[in-house]
Amino acid sequence: MRTTILYSPGDVRFEARDEPKILAPTDAILRLSATCVCGSDLWPYRGLQPVTQPQAMGHEYCGIVEEVGSAVKTVKPGQFVVGSFCISDNTCPICKAGYPSSCIHREFMTGAQAPMARVPLADGTLVATRELPSDDLIPGLLATSDVFGTGWFAADAANVRPGMTVAVVGDGAVGLCAVLSAKQMGAERIIAMSRHETRQRIARDFGATDIVTERGADGIARIKELTKGLGADAVLECVGTQESMQQALGATRPGGYVSFVGVPHGVQLDGQGLFFAQVHLHGGPAPVRRYLPELIDLVLERKVDPGKVFDLLLPLDQVAEAYRAMDERRAIKTLLRP
Numbered sequence: 458m459r460t461t462i463l464y465s466p467g468d469v470r471f472e473a474r475d476e477p478k479i480l481a482p483t484d485a486i487l488r489l490s491a492t493c494v495c496g497s498d499l500w501p502y503r504g505l506q507p508v509t510q511p512q513a514m515g516h517e518y519c520g521i522v523e524e525v526g527s528a529v530k531t532v533k534p535g536q537f538v539v540g541s542f543c544i545s546d547n548t549c550p551i552c553k554a555g556y557p558s559s560c561i562h563r564e565f566m567t568g569a570q571a572p573m574a575r576v577p578l579a580d581g582t583l584v585a586t587r588e589l590p591s592d593d594l595i596p597g598l599l600a601t602s603d604v605f606g607t608g609w610f611a612a613d614a615a616n617v618r619p620g621m622t623v624a625v626v627g628d629g630a631v632g633l634c635a636v637l638s639a640k641q642m643g644a645e646r647i648i649a650m651s652r653h654e655t656r657q658r659i660a661r662d663f664g665a666t667d668i669v670t671e672r673g674a675d676g677i678a679r680i681k682e683l684t685k686g687l688g689a690d691a692v693l694e695c696v697g698t699q700e701s702m703q704q705a706l707g708a709t710r711p712g713g714y715v716s717f718v719g720v721p722h723g724v725q726l727d728g729q730g731l732f733f734a735q736v737h738l739h740g741g742p743a744p745v746r747r748y749l750p751e752l753i754d755l756v757l758e759r760k761v762d763p764g765k766v767f768d769l770l771l772p773l774d775q776v777a778e779a780y781r782a783m784d785e786r787r788a789i790k791t792l793l794r795p
């Protein structure tokens with residue numbers, strides 16, 4: 458088969474490799490129905506994260522189980538499954554506490570921008586559907602694997618409750634899914650921060666009631682203006698830069714909640730500023746596995762369609778173009794079909 462390898466910044470190749478094999482009795486091999494490029498794949502692609510050796514790329518995936526190791530009990534060949542980008546056993550004390558993304562046996566999924574992939578700890582990582590889903594649901598199901606699960610965590614970690622005013626920093630796929638999640642959790646007012654017309658349109662479609670185009674101090678001032686000078690009850694930070702984190706902390710009312718789900722790059726927090734902001738702060742890699750059963754059902758019942766974040770569909774062998782399109786912001790997120 459051919460698979461996606463990042464050699465160095467900007468150099469993505471689709472190359473021949475052996476098909477994955479069962480290496481441990483807890484592994485499963487999947488034939489992928491769809492995969493995609495993640496915003497976080499752009500960090501090494503842009504050279505903002507070092508690439509020391511060629512890397513197999515891809516951690517968002519769904520597909521049909523091809524083969525399982527001898528110890529796998531909860532999924533079987535022929536089933537359709539979705540898995541998290543974090544590999545977890547789902548049995549350790551950290552998993553039981555609701556944080557499979559920090560499982561004591563955690564690994565990060567790789568090699569999913571390929572026709573087939575090996576998933577370690579299959580029982581703890583994969584969730585099977587009762588029947589094979591119809592093809593038009595595949596993008597939405599794929600989104601649960603990372604961006605929808607992460608957006609859901611952004612809203613959950615910021616304690617979004619019915620009637621709250623929520624602001625979302627970031628209009629990438631995760632930010633848009635955070636809007637969708639806040640809406641599902643009953644937020645009354647959802648302020649999306651975005652300067653891009655197509656992203657603003659999806660944000661509104663997902664439930665945003667207000668759009669703020671300003672950034673930095675102006676963005677904070679605008680959110681305060683929209684919230685009687687107080688700040689939002691919850692701010693969901695879905696980028697991971699110093700600017701976006703400052704934006705989130707500055708736009709939250711005292712006693713409110715800030716969640717942060719974008720992988721931080723160069724973010725520094727000032728203790729004194731944090732002290733007087735007096736906000737709840739919770740974030741990290743999203744415990745997607747915890748949410749998967751619920752999110753899969755929301756998609757299968759057609760209550761939500763997070764698959765709308767995929768605005769470019771390409772065959773998998775054009776994966777290099779998928780990276781380029783996202784890097785140049787011509788696409789929000791690219792869906793790849795083997």
Ligand SMILES: [Zn+2]
Pocket residue numbers: 545546547548549550551552553557559560561562
């Ligand atoms: Zn665990």
